[in-house]
Amino acid sequence: MRVRVRRREPHGLHHGRRPGPRRRGDGVLSTPTDEPEGYPEPYYAPGWEPAPAPVEPTAVASLITGVLLFGPVALALGIVALRRTAARQTRGRGLAVAGVVLGAVGTVALAAGIVVAVLTASAQRPLPPDVPHARDAHAAQLVTGNCLESLPTDGAVETVRVVPCAEPHTVQVVTDYEFTSDAVWPGQDAADARVARACVLEDDEVAAGVRAVTWAPTEAGWARGDRRGLCLAVLPDDVTGSLLDGSATLPTAAPTPTP
Numbered sequence: 697m698r699v700r701v702r703r704r705e706p707h708g709l710h711h712g713r714r715p716g717p718r719r720r721g722d723g724v725l726s727t728p729t730d731e732p733e734g735y736p737e738p739y740y741a742p743g744w745e746p747a748p749a750p751v752e753p754t755a756v757a758s759l760i761t762g763v764l765l766f767g768p769v770a771l772a773l774g775i776v777a778l779r780r781t782a783a784r785q786t787r788g789r790g791l792a793v794a795g796v797v798l799g800a801v802g803t804v805a806l807a808a809g810i811v812v813a814v815l816t817a818s819a820q821r822p823l824p825p826d827v828p829h830a831r832d833a834h835a836a837q838l839v840t841g842n843c844l845e846s847l848p849t850d851g852a853v854e855t856v857r858v859v860p861c862a863e864p865h866t867v868q869v870v871t872d873y874e875f876t877s878d879a880v881w882p883g884q885d886a887a888d889a890r891v892a893r894a895c896v897l898e899d900d901e902v903a904a905g906v907r908a909v910t911w912a913p914t915e916a917g918w919a920r921g922d923r924r925g926l927c928l929a930v931l932p933d934d935v936t937g938s939l940l941d942g943s944a945t946l947p948t949a950a951p952t953p954t955p
Contacts, residue, residue, distance in 0.1 A: 752781050755788030758795025767802020770795050820921075823858060826938070830859040835911065836922050841940055842869045847930055852914055861943075864934035867909075868944075871895065875913070875923040887912040891925030901939065904946035905932040 755777035762770035774796035781789045823833055825841030835853045844867035845857040859865050873894040875887075882890070891912040912925040929939055937943030 749785055749787050752777050752784070752786040752788035752792065754780060755791035755795065758799065759791045762795045762798025762802060765802050765805075767799050767804075767806050769799070771799030771803055774799050826861050827858050828860065830857065830863070832856070833858045835926075836917065836924075838869050838926055840869050840872050841938065843867065843938070844869075844928070847909065847928070853911060861938040862936055864936055866931045866934055868929050868931075868939050869926050870897070870929045870939055871927040873925040873927070875925070877923060879923065881915060881918050884912070884915065887918075887925065891927065894925070895927030897929060901929060901946065906930065906939075906946070 754773050758770050758773035758777050761773060774792045774794075777788060777792035777795065780786065781792060820834070820836055822839050823837045823842055825839055827842070830845070832855050834855055838856070838858070841861075842858055843861040843863075843865040845859050845865055847867050848856055861868070871894065873891045875890075881887075888910065891910040892908075895908045895910045897906055897908050907930050909928045909930050910925060911928065913922040931944075932947060935944045935946065937945060939946075
């Protein structure tokens with residue numbers, strides 16, 4: 697009798713032989729592999745590079761609006777673009793910075809322009825006929841009834857001191873002459889003559905020593921839209937009250953001696 701002894705191999709050792717396929721519960725054969733479970737590592741072909749990050753649209757919009765001088769809009773878009781480029785890892789930070797700079801400059805320029813426009817408008821706004829308190833004003837703001845502290849020197853008049861007519865004063869605007877808005881500049885002499893023809897004092901005012909002085913628009917003022925000339929009554933002494941309503945007390949004229 698011959699006895700064959702079969703040597704049993706240790707568990708897990710296969711002496712270089714690869715494990716054969718195993719049958720799964722669903723009947724499909726599977727071959728064990730040495731690869732870890734999950735997705736394999738990506739394979740990049742030679743010369744392949746990842747696609748660049750997209751440009752942030754708000755950064756482009758900020759730069760464009762800044763160039764077009766929409767300062768506040770460019771500033772706001774630039775700030776938003778800076779936040780988005782940091783959060784989304786998108787490109788365009790340089791564009792956003794440029795938009796912020798242009799927006800800031802445009803915003804400052806816009807604010808300065810608004811301030812100048814407001815000051816110019818306030819400088820051209822007519823005064824009330826009798827101001828409540830003393831103030832300096834541009835000559836173009838004067839209207840009939842305004843009382844002036846004193847008469848400025850001859851020449852171009854820019855600012856005057858306007859006082860309430862109840863306070864002592866020596867000058868009052870008693871009438872004005874309005875040129876038509878479409879009139880052509882007639883020249884300084886002709887403008888002075890037209891205003892002078894409309895400046896007529898009362899007989900008792902003339903008798904009390906009141907004299908008339910006219911202010912006509914200058915060529916520079918005409919170019920800015922000034923079309924009004926003024927007739928001023930200059931009193932010999934300080935008075936209180938208004939010549940227009942008769943509340944001003946004029947000095948009594950000396951009687952004319954009879955021959």
